[in-house]
Amino acid sequence: KAGVTQTPRYLIKTRGQQVTLSCSPISGHRSVSWYQQTPGQGLQFLFEYFSETQRNKGNFPGRFSGRQFSNSRSEMNVSTLELGDSALYLCASSPGQGSSYNEQFFGPGTRLTVL
C-alpha cells in the first residue's frame, strides 16, 4: 500500500505571495491532518479534515486554510506569506473512524522557504 504523498517537496516563495500544498493520504484513510514544523516551535497542529469537513483546528491565523476532496486528498493554502511561515509542512493520514487512538501516518513533508 502506498504511503502518504505530498507535493511539492520543496517550494520557494516571496513575502506576500500565496501557496497551495497538496497531500494524498493512504488509500482508504479518510482523515487528513496538517502540521507545521519549525526549529523554534517544533510540530504544531494546523487542522484536520474528515470526509471533506474540518473536524479540528489549531491556533493559526486565518491565512492558513485547507480543504478536502471527495477522494480524501487534501490541500492546504497559505495566503499573504510571511517570513515566519518558512517551515516543513507535514500531512498525516489515518482511518479516522472511532476513537482518537487511530495511528497517524506522516508524509515526507513540503519544505517551504519564504524570502
Next chain:
Amino acid sequence: KNQVEQSPQSLIILEGKNCTLQCNYTVSPFSNLRWYKQDTGRGPVSLTIMTFSENTKSNGRYTATLDADTKQSSLHITASQLSDSASYICVVSDAGGYNKLIFGAGTRLAVHP
C-alpha cells in the same frame, strides 16, 4: 495549558550503548501517548502508541513505558545503532478531539561509532 516536555534536548551516545529518553505531560483529558522517530528532513514514523491502561510497549529495540499517575513516559533504546540517530518526539492525544495531538519538542539523538 496542555503541554508535553521532553528531556534531554539532545544526547550523544556510542554505538551499542543503551539510552533512555523522558517525556512529561500535562494533557487532560488524556487519550493516548505516542513516540515517533523522525529522521532529518523526513516525516515522523510511529514507534509505539499507549493508552492510559498500558504500562509498557515494545517495538524491537525500542521500549516505551507510561505512568499515567505521574504523567510520565520514557523511551528506552537498547543496543543503539548508527541508524538510531534521529529526533524522538513524544506526542500526547487529548481525548477532547479526534486526532488532535500535542507534540513535545523532541530529543535529538546522535549515535557515534
